[in-house]
Amino acid sequence: MAAASPLCRCAVPAVLRTSWTDANPGRRFFGCANYRGANACNYFRWIDPPLEDNIKRLVLAMHKRIREVERRNDHNSFFREVSKGFFIVVGALLAKSVMDSLFGIKE
Incomplete structure (x- = not known):
């Protein structure tokens, strides 16, 4: 379930x-x-608890791999x-050439 957005000190969600x-x-x-922005209030609040070091390494490795696949x-x-x-261009040129030869058009 998604957490409701709290209001920051700027009074916006x-x-x-x-x-x-x-x-x-x-x-x-x-x-x-x-x-x-110039008017930022620097509001910050974690939603998720800290990760253990071995989990951090796995998450970083997976994120890196996903980004590599996306780039590829x-x-x-x-x-x-x-x-x-x-x-498309080659097909259009070929079609023009065929039409020109069928109708005897010379350039």
Whole structure:
């Protein structure tokens, strides 16, 4: 069950965030909604209890692996889209060439 957002000292609901530091990987906390803003109140409250060191290492290793897979997928998606574009252009040029030869059009 999700925790209700408390009000920070700015009188706005605090934002649920997740820490990915080496000291607190995957640990959730509430923070000021104006974080990094000039009017931030620096509100901070942990939701999750601290992790044991062996659990921290496992969480960090899994997070690193997930990010590597996501980067690889993004890279593959980019090249898949470029390949589609290439084949569309080649197909259009081939179709134009066939049409030109069928209708006797010379450049």
